[in-house]
Amino acid sequence: MFELQFNNFGEFLDMGGYAFNVWTVYALFAVFILANLLIPLRRRKQIIRELKRRRIVNEGVTRTGGNPNQNQERNGLNTYPANGIDTVGENQ
């Protein structure tokens, strides 16, 4: 049951003459596995980046209207447009 089926690497690549068919399917299989793992992982990064960006913008808004202590500290930033902070978030 555990007998190696090929004598050398060339035979392995040739797959008994069915190299094109066998290796095409294994290539497609690799694409299938990688795509379905990497696409959601990349999407996750995007979502978290977006969440962070929104949090920065939202906190900027609450700080201008909300907590008076933070208002004093951040007085200079009150006139800061949301866009300015936006860009910082997007560059992360």
Added chain:
Amino acid sequence: MAWLWFSKLGSPKWFYELSGKWLPWLAAAMVAVLSVGVVWGLLFMPPDYQQGFTTRILTIHVAVASMSLAFFPLMAVAGTITLVWKMKLADMVVKTAAPLGAWFSALTLASGSIWGSVMWGTWWEWDGRLTSMLFQFFLLISVISLRSALNDNEAAAKACAVLSIVGCINVVVIKYSVDWWETLHQPASSLSMNTGSVNGPEFWVPTALMMLGMYLFLAVALILSIRNEILERERRAQWVQDLARVA
């Protein structure tokens, strides 16, 4: 009290935390099983007396094809829960399973076709099994399109749930197509316990490993997508905000 687990299970936060604990183990098991399956299949599986080394295609084809049949039943169960209990998590399963199922169906068709081109002498035939599998691919594309076509999220969830339930009929057709129409695709093989026989363990053990590997892969890929869906839909919830803070 018996219902407590059920309402907990429906909570996206609870699922997010639990799946976060499962993921590393599932992923490790997936890598291990798939590696053994692929190496065994490629290096040690003997050539078939008729098919030669093209059986290396079939370990993948059989594993992916059999798992592709799980999608409609899974989506139908989740869809029923969506319709009856309006559970948010269940609709996320319906939404994320559809594209993954389409990938499974597409690879089933492609690998079968590439095998058939040399073993049957044809890339495509309007045979019962092949046609019903192609139909499953189109049905899954319909579920995806239906959701993006409807602007109202609740209406989209209901429509997709209904289509998922109806789509199960086709799974029965795929399963029995080889018995109903003896046109081209071979029926399920009767396995043998003796090495050296046509369907001996030297063929079905690596195939079974690939099936288990595909099962784990399905779980990992689906959980990854569901977690993204949770973060997107619950983005206003405090716990998601806190998560973005530390991430």
